[in-house]
Amino acid sequence: MSDLEPDLEDFSGVVSARRGDHVLGEWAVGLADRTAGVPNTPATRFGLASGTKTFTALTTLSFIGDGLIRLETPAREILGEDLPLISDDVTIDHLLTHTSGIGDYLDEEVDALAPLSVPVQQLDSTPAYLPVLDGFPMKFSAGERFSYCNGGYVVLAIIAERAGGAPFADLVHARVLEPAGMSASGFPRSDLLPPGTATGYKDDGRTNVFALPVVGSGDGGAHSTAADLHRFWRALLTGRIIDPALVALFTERVTADAGDGLGYGRGVWLDDEDVIIVGGDHGVVAVSRHHPPSSTTVTGLANAEKPTFGRVRELMRAIKAKDVVPAE
Template sequence: MNVNSKDRINKIEEVQAKEQFSGTFYAISNGDKLTGSYGYANRAEKIKNQINTRFGIASGCKIFTSIAICQLIEKGKINFDTKLKECLSFEFPYFDEEITIHHLLTHTSGIPDYFDEDVMDDFEELWESMPMYNLRRLQDFLPLFQNEKMTTELGTFHYNNSGYILLGLIVEEVSGLVFSDYIQQFIFKKASMTDSGYFEMDDLPGRVALGYIKKPDGGWRTNIYSLPVKSSSDGGAYVTAEDMISFWDALMNARLLTKEMTQTLLTPRVQVKDDIYYGYGGYMQTNSEHVEKYILMGYDPGVNFRSVHYPNRNLTIVVCSNKSDGAYEMIKTIEASY
């Protein structure tokens, strides 16, 4: 459906009013931009969200980890068939010895997920045994899963955060850099993502939206006690909507990887359901001929993120929210208007 900008804004306003969406959206199609912001980055201080507000994007940043791995593969340091036991010196007594980087990237390793949504409903349950303020390095996550048994067979898709913690540790081991420093230097800088970073929740820079969780009495509390204190290789980086537009442009124009490796990153690998597949860099919707759109998504308490890129329509949309919901409804409305 094609509509003019005024009609688009009217439809977006309707969704915002219904969902009480708090966040920012940015759409670009053949050079034409559509942007907007709603709600508060800081409710107590009445600081409104703006187009340059930085939002947490939860698992939406797993693709940065994937690209880092692909960059190291391009340098000949590792390959997709390199086994986990060949990459890391940490002990994993119950893990299948045949687990490879390919399995970790595609969520088919079968290792235990430290936050398995099929088992736990509440992310905050994790911090009863492991205080979130202790999770400042990637290796701090290991006690949550390294001594647990495999949960699915090797090769079976089961969305897995632990696998991306291990991929981040591989980046550190192979590159010799702290994971967040590697991403800053080799992805954010190259993609001109000048406002993005892996921040600590007790040491946030300016223009960061606090994440908000609704309380039973209808009020709001921040998510500072709900998430690991520092964003990590499985989720939690902070970006602006505009930075994510820059990211898609850099990725699709081979400024982060070679054209060949970019295609490898974005090729469907594992069928998740129907026409939805997972590659090395995220979800994608396909038809019988090609990939229709690439999909990034992230959810944490007080965080909701969605982004899509249509390669054959030159359309990119980013929606960042500092509440636990609303991004999906917003992005579907914007998608339907193009």
């Protein structure tokens, strides 16, 4: 599919197009480790930043499927006396759909790349986020409107740990990654990245090790590969992660236009028939767009702050327009 090659100028990462069991095309450019001169490859593992929220949502929905919590469960019921500025009427569903109105420790309506208020090495577990999440008053009444909220997804991770009795990363592994066969995915420490993982680079050339939590939680920090993300979509839509009725809730267009014409469900972005994982942070950009009717996935994973969403969208459009079929 040489005539469908994406624009890779000034890009650093991997772009992958897959349909069913077939690779339509994969392109890897730039360096995974600039110091050692290690190139990115199609198998390189990249940070997902806010793409992690998709896994958080599915972990939460799996607890709903097990009857441990409900969409209508008030967050306060699980939080107890923690985070007292979260209103008592904020529910699990408000948090999932970014309609909770809670104050955000990293408010993207103010500054999406603001520095964290504590040294990043202190954030080495989900409970360690509690002091960082505290002290922010409600922005608006629960259910009033959509407002993208990083803190809300860390609250979901706290709730998941308390409902599941295990560390958040272990819950995501057991309930999402393992059922999907995503053996290359997980939550590595940023100061101890496993072999085959890309280092993230800021625009000034420094790595992102001092800019992101040393261990991620519900709003970011997971790492994955292009192949694993295609496995993820296929597992999700064949009911191997959560029940199909819960998949319908996950992909329900709760907010018709959450920005740039995209709808939002419960942890996933929606564009016509496409369902999309999106993430971006210091030295990380991740987009995985899946078209369920044709089982086509186009993924862009970057270890530098490079435009990726448009590249992925245009490649998916080209595949659809040409009705590309896998080579036998």
